[in-house]
Amino acid sequence: MIRNDALDLLPVRHAVPELLGALEERGTAVLHAPPGTGKTTLVPLALAGFIGDGPERRVLVAEPRRMAVRAAARRMAWLLGQEVGEAVGFSVRGERRAGPATRVEVVTTGVLLQRLQRDPELANVDVVLLDECHERHLDADTAMAFLVDVRATLRPELKLIAASATSDAEAWAELLTVLDGSGPAPIVRAKGEGHGYGVRFAAPPAGIRPAHGTWVDPALLRHVAATVRLAMERHEGDVLCFLPGTGEIARTAGLLAGLDAEVLQLHGRAPAAVQDAVLRGSEPGGRRRVVLSTSVAESSLTVPGVRIVVDSGLAREPRMDHARGLGSLATMSVSVAAATQRAGRSGREAPGVVYRCWAEAQDGARARFPSPEIRIADLADFALRAACWGDPAATGLALLDAPPAGALAAARSVLTAIGAVDAEGRATERGVRMSRLGLHPRLGRALLDSAPRIGARRAAEVVALLSEEPPREYGDDLVAAWREARRGSDGYGARWKAEARRLERALGEAGTAARGGAVGGSGPGIGAGSREGGSDDAAAGLVTALAFPERVARRREHGGYLMVSGGAAEPAEGSRLRDAPWLAVAVADRTARSTTARVRLAAVLDEGAARAAAERLLTSGEEVHWEDGDVVARSVERLGAVELTVRPLRSDADAGLVRRALVEGLEREGLGLLAWNREARELRARLAFLHREAGGAWPDVSDAALLARVDDWLEPELSRARRRADLGRIPAGEALRRLLPWASGEATRLDELAPERIEVPSGSRIRVDYAGERPVLAVKLQELFGLTETPRVAGVPVLVHLLSPAGRPAAVTSDLASFWRDGYRAVRAELRGRYPKHPWPEDPAAATATRHTNARLRRE
Secondary structure: OHHHHOOOHHHHHHHHHHHHHHHHHOOEEEEEEOOOOOOOHHHHHHOOOOOOOOOEEEEEEEEEOHHHHHHHHHHHHHHOOOOOOOOOEEEEEEEEOOOOOOOOOEEEHHHHHHHHOOOOOOOOEEEEEEEOOOHOOOHHHHHHHHOOOOOHHHHOOOEEEEOOOOOOHHHHHHHHHHOOOOOOOEEEEEEOOOOEEEEEEEOOOOOOOOOEEEEEHHHHHHHHHHHHHHHHHHOEEEEEEEEHHHHHHHHHHHOOOOOEEEEEOOOOOOOOOHHHHHEEEEEEOOOOEEEEEOOOHHHOOOOOOEEEEEEEEEEEEEEOOOOOOOEEEEEEOOHHHHHHHHHHHHHHOOOEHHHEEOOOOHHOOOOOOOOOOHOOOOHHHHHHHHHHHOOOOOOOOOOOOOOOHHHHHHHHHHHOOOOOOOOOOOOOOOHHHHHHHOOOOHHHHHHHHHHHHOOOHHHEEEEEEHOOOOOHHOOEEEEHHHHHHOOOOOOOHHHHHHHHHHHHHHHHHHHHHHOOOOOOOOOOOOOOOOEEEEEHHHHHHHHHHHHHHHHHEOOOOOOEEOOOOEEEEOOOOOOHHHHHHEEEEEEEEOOOOOOOEEEEEEHHHHHHHHHHHHHHHHEEEEEEEOOOOOEEEEEEEEEEEEEEEEEEOOOOOOOOHHHHHHHHHHHHHOOOEEOOOOHHHHHHHHHHHHHHOOOOOOOOOOOHHHOHHHHHHOHHHHHHHOOOOHHOOEEEHHHHHHHOOOOHHHHHHHHHHOOOOOOOOOOOEEEOOOOOOOEEEEEEEEHHHHOOOOEEOOOEEEEEEOOOOOOOOOEOOOOOHHHHHHHHHHHHHHHHOOOOOOOOOOOHOOOOOOOHHHHHHHHO
């Protein structure tokens, strides 16, 4: 019996006729409906013909989360007065409750993608509704792109709806028809008739430090807990409190100890019984409830009894460090769209209130929408799906945001290495099998390649552990977590067993246990020749290393581990893993402030398994480089960044590599490694002056320019050198003369344009210093008597440093005539009494220059 009284309360019912009309006329539509209007439950029933007099249709509803899938199916079945699995069913990975009579099936976007790749035409499906498009999950974006392609090329009669509460409806309208050119899809807007909510800002106290990585300031959590208590004192009803992750949920639950309420923890890994208890609501007259939730409760769920929302303002987003092969989660401020979704949970059943734990002044600085996952996440899975779809470059897919070129290239590199795509990026037969396992390609590779060695069951069990990270309380040792999951005493254990069974079946169906790919040889601990043999450590280590070869790590002498990717990693204090010579790291994260990743989950490995799993990273050869101030030459076998064997090379090192190392030494330590005498330094300064003032063919002799032209001036001495000492014997001055413009004949004018010395009126030849911005002539004042025109070099007046008879600076001028006229009198008055034996004529411009004292002059 259909519960029409409940359906009549859903505001979206008023938009259903317009939506059905749009689908009849155009086949596509965008449904924009505020939170709580019923788009997830009423609309699919209307599309299937259960409500109204429309035709019977088979409807597929895609949701981004498993919890939302079950909740939506349960709610729709209740509205029809049936059990789940009859007219309304659902499918998530590893579980399906649907039958021949099912006309509405709710699935995750991941399940939808699997079906599209097995059956692109979606036989027996009339309508697909993609819900919560605004969340911009990569699976949802990919599914939308494939469906748009299917409508344009295979099934124009397939009806397609993009539904959201806060998304950019116009952008989706353009995207839905971008491949058929029929113009933007109709936008149907449902008006909210909810009870509304008030917004209150509860800014945290000063001094809260910004979140980074997965770290959140405990002071903020204390503020959130205090805000929950305050809200419960001021308002009636249950509380829904949004926090970024399970760790923050657990800590906040501890801070709420003693509260007169039932505190529930809701997240994607919560046991099904807890999820069901949250969604059922409390018994009439029962205790108030505080539901601490991650973003899973933002949309597609109604939590009964909630009148208050407390929003921490934080959420977790995936990040990928492509250079190190490390995926991680980053704690970010929620977008305006997400904050609106969260707030809407409070006014679904009665007037509500939302407390936002940030300052009102900061509200406008938030991003409008969440970051599209395609811009920030690992794209290996997306790249494989696109390749299997026949569009390896993803250029023909209807996507709101194109995949970043660098991230897509990194993904293709991974897929090529594991044999999932060929050199042109096309999916191989092996890649197609991987895509149908419902796993990330790395895990697909691990499952296919380890099953022949350790057995299908054990391979499936370890991969199931890697596909959904075990709870932190299981510890960081993968084998210990494996044993804990086998005991199956919690919700994770039950899900793990179901997934392991699914993967074992998938292997059997594909026949891969007998035909799986090879890992390039075996070694100690890789099955010991038996498919079912080997220890749990060996099995877990092999599977993990096959999945994440870049994270194979060897212990360093001084502590910690070096991964073959070049990154540093370290298990927690007291971990059994710290004593292992080798590790296969499954999960590690690194904060922005740390250079070392913290190992969260890993398995013990041996060198044989490490070599086999990361074979493509195995290299050997001569390595000659500059290290600790000299040339170091050795023969090295490497596994990525990890040195396996090292043998010093003596005189037989490759000459070209030695030369390159010497140049590296010059670049690191400078040209001072060469032999620079005074003449060489002065020549370089003269050339620098001519390059600056005369230009033309006169060479640039800066460090950067000389290092860029080592072939032009340091040969053949550089090619004969073998070590640092040899560099110190190369005469830099002679080498520099090779750069003079000999071909043009200008080189012969070097002494004319930039002479080493200038003859002054006294007859002395005074050295010119070219080291500064201007050439300097430092000469005793008496030696310039009678000279009224300042000497020039290359047309540039020198800067004359006039010295006292003792050789100390007395004055500086670039205009001698002006100095004799205006400055000399003061210098004469100051120095005449100090140096009475030297001439100090009244008129220096007319006097005779001398380098002698008065007495010497009289004798002469």
